[in-house]
Amino acid sequence: MAAAAALLVLAGCGGDDGEQRLVVSAASSMTQALTDCGPDFDGATVRYSFAGSDELAAQVRQGVKPDVYAAANTAIPEELHADGLLSAPVEFATNELVIAVADLSSISGLADLTRPGTKVAIGSESVPIGSYTRELLARLPGDAGESILANVRSNEPDVRGIVGKLVQGAADAGFVYATDVEAAAGRLRAVGLPPALEPDVTYAAGVVEGAKQPEPAREFLDGLREGGCADALAAAGFGTP
Amino acid sequence: MTVFRLSLGVALAVVLLFLTLPVLAIFVDSSPAELIGSLDEPGALDALWLSLRATAAALALILIVGTPAAYLLATRSFRGKALVITLVELPLVLPPAVAGIALLAAVGPEGILGGAVEASGIELTLQTAGVVVALTFVASPFYIRQAIAAFASVDRTLMDASRTLGASEARGLFRVMIPAALPGLAAGTALGIGRALGEFGATLMFAGSFQGITQTVPLAIYDRFSTDFESALALSAVLVAVSAAILLSVKLAQGSEALGVAPR
Numbered sequence: 001m002a003a004a005a006a007l008l009v010l011a012g013c014g015g016d017d018g019e020q021r022l023v024v025s026a027a028s029s030m031t032q033a034l035t036d037c038g039p040d041f042d043g044a045t046v047r048y049s050f051a052g053s054d055e056l057a058a059q060v061r062q063g064v065k066p067d068v069y070a071a072a073n074t075a076i077p078e079e080l081h082a083d084g085l086l087s088a089p090v091e092f093a094t095n096e097l098v099i100a101v102a103d104l105s106s107i108s109g110l111a112d113l114t115r116p117g118t119k120v121a122i123g124s125e126s127v128p129i130g131s132y133t134r135e136l137l138a139r140l141p142g143d144a145g146e147s148i149l150a151n152v153r154s155n156e157p158d159v160r161g162i163v164g165k166l167v168q169g170a171a172d173a174g175f176v177y178a179t180d181v182e183a184a185a186g187r188l189r190a191v192g193l194p195p196a197l198e199p200d201v202t203y204a205a206g207v208v209e210g211a212k213q214p215e216p217a218r219e220f221l222d223g224l225r226e227g228g229c230a231d232a233l234a235a236a237g238f239g240t241p
Numbered sequence: 242m243t244v245f246r247l248s249l250g251v252a253l254a255v256v257l258l259f260l261t262l263p264v265l266a267i268f269v270d271s272s273p274a275e276l277i278g279s280l281d282e283p284g285a286l287d288a289l290w291l292s293l294r295a296t297a298a299a300l301a302l303i304l305i306v307g308t309p310a311a312y313l314l315a316t317r318s319f320r321g322k323a324l325v326i327t328l329v330e331l332p333l334v335l336p337p338a339v340a341g342i343a344l345l346a347a348v349g350p351e352g353i354l355g356g357a358v359e360a361s362g363i364e365l366t367l368q369t370a371g372v373v374v375a376l377t378f379v380a381s382p383f384y385i386r387q388a389i390a391a392f393a394s395v396d397r398t399l400m401d402a403s404r405t406l407g408a409s410e411a412r413g414l415f416r417v418m419i420p421a422a423l424p425g426l427a428a429g430t431a432l433g434i435g436r437a438l439g440e441f442g443a444t445l446m447f448a449g450s451f452q453g454i455t456q457t458v459p460l461a462i463y464d465r466f467s468t469d470f471e472s473a474l475a476l477s478a479v480l481v482a483v484s485a486a487i488l489l490s491v492k493l494a495q496g497s498e499a500l501g502v503a504p505r
Binding site: 052054055057058062119121124125126127152153154155156157161164165168169170171 | 345349350351355366367445446449450451452454455456463464466467468470
């Protein structure tokens with residue numbers, strides 16, 4: 001038994017060796033930016049868990065306790081806060097919803113996505129990218145939104161799934177964040193949306209109630225707005241709220 | 242000595258607890274009625290129906306092609322046979338994500354055979370056909386491996402006798418080998434079904450996730466995990482029940498194999 005426990009600790013890379021470890025659950029769309037700035041964080045060694053904001057929130061609800069939770073919207077952190085699971089959320093970045101297509105694609109706007117036979121990949125309804133996309137489609141005049149939804153071939157659990165389907169040529173177009181296209185530069189191209197239709201994409205984060213490292217967690221949160229990670233987010237194309 | 246026996250007992254208790262507790266937990270939170278109730282939504286039923294269809298199609302492919310291949314591997318010796326068997330078994334130990342990437346690299350639109358697939362007019366990615374390909378890829382080694390063992394353990398003199406009586410090898414395969422190997426083939430079939438029903442990663446990466454088209458039960462469970470835990474539990478419960486039934490049928494098939502030997 002003791003041996004089994006010891007093995008688990010070993011698998012977790014060390015345990016109590018005096019080093020503070022900060023666990024950050026963050027939306028997939030921040031994978032690149034946060035991975036870049038993680039090593040520069042002074043307060044602790046940062047360990048990330050990247051997935052769809054909704055999946056990460058569901059983990060928190062099931063009792064998984066990261067120290068920081070950072071989502072690609074404000075709604076999910078607000079809900080967690082209302083349920084006493086997260087500190088008051090802090091808005092720290094903005095993003096832009098765009099159409100992503102293969103670099104050489106002829107698709108140049110929303111109208112092309114309504115054509116029957118165009119294969120579209122979007123986020124599933126529960127993940128922020130999916131709800132932003134549906135918000136946008138609902139604003140389109142006439143039955144354009146309906147026609148695009150009819151062309152949807154996959155509801156992916158996070159943005160990485162959408163980008164993967166596009167890069168692999170399985171889908172012709174997808175709705176992702178501008179930063180995702182930037183990260184896949186050379187393979188994907190962004191097609192902008194009419195500004196009036198664009199949903200407001202704001203990222204928010206908080207310290208998880210019962211966090212093992214509340215102090216470094218707060219420092220990390222501050223760093224998202226000002227400091228190493230804020231710079232990394234800006235470099236990746238994120239805006240400031 | 243008693244300490245040794247005691248620790249054996251403790252080890253078994255730990256194993257049992259560790260392996261059964263999570264499975265039992267699925268059923269603890271909600272009554273059977275609630276579980277069945279939360280299945281009654283179009284998404285869940287679509288996922289069950291799709292899993293059933295895709296698994297059946299994959300199984301048909303596996304049986305039709307895998308059975309003669311397994312027979313060949315079980316009854317011939319040739320150079321490099323061990324290598325061939327290893328290659329056939331490889332997907333058994335591949336992580337599902339690797340299977341997904343591998344399928345994309347091979348028969349995805351940008352894959353090495355992507356052009357040929359497209360030219361043939363078949364669309365795999367984001368289509369039910371792609372789900373069937375993913376399931377077939379991951380499940381066939383389970384069947385083929387078991388089938389090779391089953392054919393190899395059939396008494397050679399049975400086949401020799403049928404040949405002496407003038408039967409062709411093809412006739413011998415269908416009349417002698419397959420009936421004699423049937424319990425082993427059935428066990429392999431059940432294992433293949435189990436693996437196919439549980440497939441997640443390769444399906445998501447290669448075929449995507451769309452209700453009624455590519456969203457199998459495991460994908461539907463993942464989709465509901467964040468929004469509808471009840472329904473995710475209900476679908477999980479169905480998979481547990483089906484998997485238990487499959488395992489039981491494997492045990493029964495192997496049991497009848499034992500019985501078949503006993504009366505001699």
